[in-house]
Amino acid sequence: MRLFKKGQGATEYLLMLAAVLVIVAIAVYYVTSTGPSAVITGSATLKSGDNTVVEFTPSTSMTPTTIAAADYEWAVYDGATLKGSGSGASDLERGIPLEFDAGTTELSSGFKVKIKYGDTWYDAATIA
DSSP states (O other), rough: OOOOOOOHHHHHHHHHHHHHHHHHHHHHHHHHHHOOOBBBBBEEEETTTTEEEEEEEEEEBBSSSSEEEGEEEEEEETTTTEEEEESSSSOOOOOOOOEOOTTOOOOOOEEEEEEETTTEEEEEEOOO
């Protein structure tokens, strides 16, 4: 008596290859859809003689190196309380100081400066 062993056919190999390709496509999609990361930090002080204006200086390692004024927003918080906010008036550039004016709201050291770039708010600095 002879026993016949049946091997896998080409169709089964093609189905396995298709499954592997689908898994790889899903992995590539998730890896590439995370978007660019940003590092937005710096130092902040109150403007001399005006406690309503924060002077913010982005660090020299800020990534990206420049953020257009239309692409970011800023806010100053005392804990969870919003003290002032606005849209970018000038480009954020590494090492170049700029001012954020909170209007009539008095600010104080220890308040947090946050920058929104893309859909993410970054804790950029604590007012010294």
